[in-house]
Amino acid sequence: MPESYLVTGGNGLLGSHIVRLLLERSETAVAVFDIAPSADPDPRVRVFLGDVTNREDFARAVKDSNPTCIIHTAALIQGAPKDAMFRVNVEGTRRVIEAARADWVPKLVFTSSASVVFDGRDQAGVDESAPYPDVPFDDYNASKAMAERLVLATNEEGDSGLKTCSLRVAGLFGPGDRNAIPGLMGALEAGRTSMQIGNNTNKFDFTYIPNAALAHLLAADRLSPSHPKHDLVAGQAFFISNGAPVPFWDFPRALWKEAGHVSAKITVLPRGVAMVLAVLFEFWAWVTGTQPLLTRFRVAMVTTTRWCDISKAREALDYEPKYSMDEGIRKSVEWWMESKKSREKQL
Amino acid sequence: MGVMSMLVLLLTHPVEFRTLLQYKIWHEANRDISAPSEWKHSGWDRKSMRRCWEFLDLTSRSFSGVIKEVEGDLARLICLFYLVLRGLDTIEDDMTLPDEKKQPLLRRFHELTVTPGWTFNENGPDENDRQLLVEYNVVIDELLTLDAKYRDVILDITLKMETGMADYAHRASTTGEVYVEKISDYDLYCHYVAGLVGEGVTRLFSVSGKEAPWLGEQLELANSMGLMLQKTNIIRDYREDVEDKRYFWPREIWGREIYGKAVGRPAFTEMAQMYQPGNEQQALWVQSGMVVDVLGHAVDSLDYLRLLKTQSVFNFCAIPQTMAIATLCLCFMNYEMFQRNIKIRKAEAASLIMRSTNPRDVAYIFRDYARKIHSKAVPEDPSFLQISVACGKIEQWCEQHYPSFVSVSASASGTRQQVFDSYDARSQVAEATEKRDQERAWQKRLAAASANGKANGAAKPLGDGKEEFKEILMYVFGAFLLVFGVGVGAVWLFLRYYDRFL
Numbered sequence: 001m002p003e004s005y006l007v008t009g010g011n012g013l014l015g016s017h018i019v020r021l022l023l024e025r026s027e028t029a030v031a032v033f034d035i036a037p038s039a040d041p042d043p044r045v046r047v048f049l050g051d052v053t054n055r056e057d058f059a060r061a062v063k064d065s066n067p068t069c070i071i072h073t074a075a076l077i078q079g080a081p082k083d084a085m086f087r088v089n090v091e092g093t094r095r096v097i098e099a100a101r102a103d104w105v106p107k108l109v110f111t112s113s114a115s116v117v118f119d120g121r122d123q124a125g126v127d128e129s130a131p132y133p134d135v136p137f138d139d140y141n142a143s144k145a146m147a148e149r150l151v152l153a154t155n156e157e158g159d160s161g162l163k164t165c166s167l168r169v170a171g172l173f174g175p176g177d178r179n180a181i182p183g184l185m186g187a188l189e190a191g192r193t194s195m196q197i198g199n200n201t202n203k204f205d206f207t208y209i210p211n212a213a214l215a216h217l218l219a220a221d222r223l224s225p226s227h228p229k230h231d232l233v234a235g236q237a238f239f240i241s242n243g244a245p246v247p248f249w250d251f252p253r254a255l256w257k258e259a260g261h262v263s264a265k266i267t268v269l270p271r272g273v274a275m276v277l278a279v280l281f282e283f284w285a286w287v288t289g290t291q292p293l294l295t296r297f298r299v300a301m302v303t304t305t306r307w308c309d310i311s312k313a314r315e316a317l318d319y320e321p322k323y324s325m326d327e328g329i330r331k332s333v334e335w336w337m338e339s340k341k342s343r344e345k346q347l
Numbered sequence: 348m349g350v351m352s353m354l355v356l357l358l359t360h361p362v363e364f365r366t367l368l369q370y371k372i373w374h375e376a377n378r379d380i381s382a383p384s385e386w387k388h389s390g391w392d393r394k395s396m397r398r399c400w401e402f403l404d405l406t407s408r409s410f411s412g413v414i415k416e417v418e419g420d421l422a423r424l425i426c427l428f429y430l431v432l433r434g435l436d437t438i439e440d441d442m443t444l445p446d447e448k449k450q451p452l453l454r455r456f457h458e459l460t461v462t463p464g465w466t467f468n469e470n471g472p473d474e475n476d477r478q479l480l481v482e483y484n485v486v487i488d489e490l491l492t493l494d495a496k497y498r499d500v501i502l503d504i505t506l507k508m509e510t511g512m513a514d515y516a517h518r519a520s521t522t523g524e525v526y527v528e529k530i531s532d533y534d535l536y537c538h539y540v541a542g543l544v545g546e547g548v549t550r551l552f553s554v555s556g557k558e559a560p561w562l563g564e565q566l567e568l569a570n571s572m573g574l575m576l577q578k579t580n581i582i583r584d585y586r587e588d589v590e591d592k593r594y595f596w597p598r599e600i601w602g603r604e605i606y607g608k609a610v611g612r613p614a615f616t617e618m619a620q621m622y623q624p625g626n627e628q629q630a631l632w633v634q635s636g637m638v639v640d641v642l643g644h645a646v647d648s649l650d651y652l653r654l655l656k657t658q659s660v661f662n663f664c665a666i667p668q669t670m671a672i673a674t675l676c677l678c679f680m681n682y683e684m685f686q687r688n689i690k691i692r693k694a695e696a697a698s699l700i701m702r703s704t705n706p707r708d709v710a711y712i713f714r715d716y717a718r719k720i721h722s723k724a725v726p727e728d729p730s731f732l733q734i735s736v737a738c739g740k741i742e743q744w745c746e747q748h749y750p751s752f753v754s755v756s757a758s759a760s761g762t763r764q765q766v767f768d769s770y771d772a773r774s775q776v777a778e779a780t781e782k783r784d785q786e787r788a789w790q791k792r793l794a795a796a797s798a799n800g801k802a803n804g805a806a807k808p809l810g811d812g813k814e815e816f817k818e819i820l821m822y823v824f825g826a827f828l829l830v831f832g833v834g835v836g837a838v839w840l841f842l843r844y845y846d847r848f849l
Contacts, residue, residue: 121770125746129776201718203739245743246735253726254735262727309747326732 004029005220006067008052008096009074010045011038013176014111014169017213018071019045025217031065033058034074052092055099062099069107069220072096072151077179078140089143093150101160107223108151108162109216114170114205114239114308116145122305124203128237128312138297148237155235163223163234167215170241170308174209174328175335184252185259185336193256194263196249197274198303203245205307208328211321215240218317232316242321242328245307254325258333274299356694363694370697378416388420390492395485396423399430402486406433406476413666418659424551425663427493428501430486431460432544434479435505439512443471446520453513457506461490461498496554504547511539526598526618530640533597534574541577542570548664557657565654571647572664578641579671582634583678586622587688594618596637605729606632622685630685635730638679638720642737645672645713646744653706653748665703669712673699676716680723710745717741753777 005022009015010032022030023044031046032038041047046065050057052074062070076088093110100108117126118141119133132149136142148166155164173180187193215238222233256262269277278296285292313319323331357364380389380400390396403411403426414425435456438449452459452467459465464484470477479486490498515536518524527533546569553563581588581595588595596618607614610628615621621630648668655661673691678684702708717738724734745751752771757763767774 117772119772121772123772124751125743126772129780130772131775133772203742244736245739246732247721247739250726250732250735254732257726257731262725307743311747325736329732 002028003069003220004031004065004067005069005071006031006033006061006065007071007073008033008058009072009111010034011036011047012073013174013178014172014209014212014216015071015073016176017174017209018073018216021210021213021217029065029067031061031067033061052095053087055095058095059099059102062103062105066103067105069109069223070096070100070105071109071111071216071220073111073216075111075144075147076140078138080140082139085139086143086146089140090146090150093147097150097154097162100162101154104160106161106163106225107220108154108164109219109223110148110151110164110166111216112148112151112166112168112237113141113144114168114241114306115141116148116168118306120300120304122202123307124305125307125309126239127309128239137300152235152237163225163230165219165223165233165235166237167212167219167313168237168239168308169207169212169215170239170306171204171206172209172212173206174332177209177332181255181332181336184255185333187252188256188259188261193252193261194266195269196266197269197299198248198271199268200247200249202248202303202305203307204248204251204305205241205245206251206325206328207241208321208323208325208331211242211323211328212240214322215313215317215319218319222317229316229318236312236316238313238317238319239308239310240313240319241308241310242323242325243310244321244325246325248302251329254329255333258329259337271299271303274303360694363692366694366698366701370701373701378422380415380422388423390423390489393489395488398482398485399426399489402430402433402479402482406430406479410667413663416659417663418657419555419557421551421555421557421660423489424493424497424501424555425548427486427489428504428547428551430479431490431501431505432508433476434460434483434486435509435512436540437470437474437476437480438467439516441470441474443474444469446517449516450513453509453516456509457502460505461487461502463487463491497551500547500550500554504543504550508539508543511535511543515539525592526594527596528598530597530599533595533599536595537574537577537581538570541573543573545569545571545573552655552657552660557660558655562654565651568647568651568654571644572651572668575641575644575648576667576671578637578644579674579678582637582641583674583684583689586685589618589622596633600636600640601633603633603636603729606636609727609729627682627685631680631682632729634678634684635680635724635728635734638675639730639733639737641671641675642717642720642734642741645717645737645741649706649710649713649741649744649748652709655706658704661705662703665706665709666700669699669703669709670696672713672716676719676723679720680725707749710749713741714745 005027007015007018007022007030010019011034015032015034016038019030019032019042023042030044031048033048033050033052035049035051037047037049038045048057048061048064050061052058072093074088074092076085080088097108099105115137116132117123117130118137119135120137123130132145136145148168151164151166154162171180219233219238221227222229224230225234227233253262274294275296278292278294278299281292281294282296284290310319353364353367356367379385381391383392386392389400391400403414407414407429410429414429415422417425435453438444438452438456441449444452448469460483465487466483467480468477470480490501493501527536546566549558549565549569549572550563552558553560585596601618601621602614602616604614606629609632612629615626615629615633620626621633652661652665652668655664670691673695677689677691681689683689699712702712721735721738724731728734750773752768752773754766754768755763756766767777
């Protein structure tokens with residue numbers, strides 16, 4: 001039986017890369033469910049526009065596209081309001097599961113985040129045996145962890161035959177990125193490249209998006225009960241990254257370097273000092289009602305060690321990062337420069 | 348090192364003085380191969396073998412000490428293996444020998460090396476180790492006394508190496524090519540001259556029974572061990588080699604346009620350009636490219652070391668590896684390397700020898716040097732992120748094999764205990780696992796105990812550890828009562844019949 005795919009958030013960053021890979025391997029039934037239309041639509045893809053939290057919208061998409069596999073990438077990322085984040089990330093996922101069960105969809109691949117196990121403390125080589133923290137680091141992590149639990153519990157129930165797995169991607173970046181690359185390139189354009197918080201010994205995991213997209217396809221294939229590795233995948237969570245953790249500040253520096261900039265002098269702000277400053281900034285922002293320039297959250301983000309062990313994905317999913325960090329950075333900066341040109345043209 | 352220079356060191360570098368002193372007291376040359384008790388292994392009682400040991404000292408200053416320390420027959424085996432390869436190398440290296448003469452000699456060397464009485468005195472007068480070939484019959488005599496299983500390994504590697512060397516020598520003399528073009532050519536060359544040595548000694552370890560039989564089949568890892576050393580030396584010896592018109596660096600690396608572009612120039616076309624003034628920056632970028640290439644072997648070498656079980660074999664393998672990564676760190680981003688021959692300091696070497704005793708410490712040595720290398724890398728370097736990733740791989744290896752949240756603490760009584768860092772999230776998992784394992788072990792024991800009880804017809808209820816403890820207490824108390832009772836009884840009997848004994 002030919003497979004049929006429905007990718008939620010398929011016009012988004014990761015989703016569009018998954019759709020591209022599906023088309024590249026000549027899948028004939030690829031559909032996308034997204035709240036916004038694609039900037040660059042492909043005639044081979046059926047598009048359903050709608051809100052994932054709206055039961056009717058999504059149920060209709062499932063009925064019409066009749067998928068054998070749902071790849072659920074749609075989510076709100078860090079920075080969104082708390083209630084919206086929980087509504088989309090948790091309730092939305094609940095809707096997806098319900099619709100999948102109602103229509104006897106056999107497979108569901110869920111895009112999770114490596115941060116679901118993050119509790120603010122250093123994590124060097126964390127693997128899937130780590131528990132969810134009692135106190136999540138932030139709302140985003142909390143919402144993703146709740147959604148992931150729902151997805152994995154569904155596999156256990158098994159009455160509808162729905163098989164699920166969850167991919168915890170770490171530090172996504174790449175062309176089309178609206179978070180990491182624009183943020184860091186924005187810092188470059190604003191001339192804020194000479195400040196380093198912490199001593200830059202903390203390693204950090206990044207994932208070039210096409211690598212993460214590839215992992216989704218591998219997982220989808222292995223969820224089929226006939227696949228020899230089915231038992232290793234169904235109901236499991238996997239960390240996915242480039243498998244090449246680098247000290248945190250090396251990443252932006254490599255990006256800036258690719259864009260032709262190397263800061264002449266680097267001021268190192270020790271972690272403790274930065275924390276105190278952040279408290280002051282946050283207080284000032286609270287008093288004046290503005291956005292703080294530095295927050296404790298951001299200081300923690302850039303000074304903790306956070307990388308995962310992807311052995312389980314290597315073994316069960318046969319996942320191997322296909323593109324190196326160097327290549328990812330080159331392609332990302334290329335894309336950023338191109339899109340900058342077109343943005344300037346529009347102005 | 349003389350007394351005077353040690354005294355100077357005490358004043359200028361007190362920490363280094365301390366290291367060297369400790370090294371002299373505790374670590375220098377433990378094994379005396381000339382002692383009668385060692386003759387059985389070292390063959391010192393035979394004149395031919397004694398000459399071989401002398402040749403080892405003459406031809407290898409850095410290795411001879413380490414080789415002698417390897418236990419049992421292995422030291423002698425490795426010594427002979429080394430001399431055979433050194434003999435082969437002396438023919439290959441000799442520029443005064445024409446290709447027609449060299450080819451048959453090289454390609455027949457595995458036969459010549461076991462032909463009784465064969466010697467060779469046509470080497471050029473300046474060839475360093477020509478005396479070895481002049482008296483080569485002593486090596487042949489010793490090889491012929493070896494057990495066939497050892498000789499086969501040595502001859503097999505000799506055959507492979509001579510073929511590779513002959514091919515290279517032939518190509519160099521017929522095509523007039525001076526440079527190694529591709530990285531794959533460079534890897535292959537290093538495989539012939541060093542990877543095969545790794546393979547050979549590994550097989551000798553296995554055959555001798557000092558290491559597992561399957562170790563000899565780990566060719567990829569053994570090759571990486573050799574490549575790590577050879578490539579590091581090739582980088583460090585840049586100036587010396589270029590002066591002698593020996594070019595080992597592959598053009599695919601030093602001729603990269605990207606290194607020129609980074610400083611607004613064309614790519615290098617000659618290797619000697621790297622030491623010419625004005626080219627410093629570009630030369631350093633080339634060097635980084637070379638260092639990244641070596642760092643790729645570091646994880647393999649850690650994998651290899653973890654498979655070893657014999658202490659002296661471990662030391663023999665690990666010491667050159669830690670020296671290599673220290674040398675790499677010394678060379679990295681150091682332009683001096685292009686100007687003269689640089690070496691790690693004596694005290695650093697001594698400290699490495701003292702610390703290279705187990706895979707965990709060696710891994711941490713690698714990690715520390717990787718961090719040092721990383722701290723010297725700059726974003727302008729075209730290989731910046733690759734350096735960062737390569738150093739990260741070493742760190743990943745350490746974390747996976749020796750996780751940082753587990754530390755070993757030694758108490759005053761000498762018992763060692765593993766301690767989990769409570770700040771690390773993985774500690775929770777490890778503690779939970781430990782607890783679960785403990786509970787399982789209890790359950791198992793109790794289940795076994797209850798099964799035993801049933802078999803004896805008296806079913807015992809399952810309990811926890813406390814119940815058992817009570818039971819033990821009861822028996823102890825019972826035994827005490829029994830002893831006490833017997834004692835009291837004996838006294839009573841003695842008093843009762845006391846008068847009768849008199």
